[in-house]
Amino acid sequence: MGYFVGIDLHGDNNYIGILDEEDRKVFKRRNRNDINEIKRVLEPYKKEIKGIVVESTFNWYWIVDGLMEAGYQVHLANTSAMQQYEGLKYIDDTRDSFWLAKMLRLKILPEGYIYPKETRSVRDLLRKRMMLVQQRTAHILSMQTMVNRNKGVPISGDTIKKLSNEEVMGMFSDVHLTMSAQCDHEVIEVLNKQIYKIEKAVLKEVKC
Structure with missing residues (x-):
């Protein structure tokens, strides 16, 4: 039986x-x-x-x-x-x-599919990266919308990711818009660092 x-x-x-x-x-x-x-x-x-x-x-x-x-x-x-x-x-x-x-x-x-226990954590780390990339995209879109709405000019995502703190501070004359842009920019910088850290760890694992 x-x-x-x-x-x-x-x-x-x-x-x-x-x-x-x-x-x-x-x-x-x-x-x-x-x-x-x-x-x-x-x-x-x-x-x-x-x-x-x-x-x-x-x-x-x-x-x-x-x-x-x-x-x-x-x-x-x-x-x-x-x-x-x-x-x-x-x-x-x-x-x-x-x-x-x-x-x-x-x-x-x-x-x-049952991922092998030994490699499962790498997949989960890549999922974490995807989540962070989506969050970063949301903040980039927020800044793009803010610039377009208040200045009437487009700005690319790559440009936003490369902005310095001084450039963000000089984007708007209104103190509240500046604060909002700073919030987005600071979060983007933090997410950039975490995304890079994950990519570095995954590449190291793949090479091994």
Whole structure:
């Protein structure tokens, strides 16, 4: 007899549902987000478990890593691609865990890629860079709009990034506009430094 496990993961708890090969529910339980507790719950079924599905939520790293290290075959569900299979949900049970287990049993589970633990932090660092670049762009656009609105002339993003403090101070005669421009400029400078720091660290990692 083989078992298929679905884990509905939340911020501070999870719900485990186990199906057998005949689509029968053999176990269900809510648990704390503690890998040792989860392993204890699964232990009686371990030898017959064919796979475990975990939702690709914001907090999946710890549970996927822990289960893989314990020797389980773990699958990461691609939640955005699963909507087409909502008709397979159990009408008498709102828990997504059995839905996940069923898709695995039927071999129709849309899977996400499980990045290796060793390189995952680099990807997360690049995501941080993207966030900082977006924030910098917002402040550059703010300054561009301010200049265009009050002086009637365009100014490029590259020009804004190269402005000195003295040039920013002399952009407007109004003290409040000057203060607003200074705020944007100072934030842009801070973001430039952080973005450069991240790029340097990532390039070093790639070269290694």
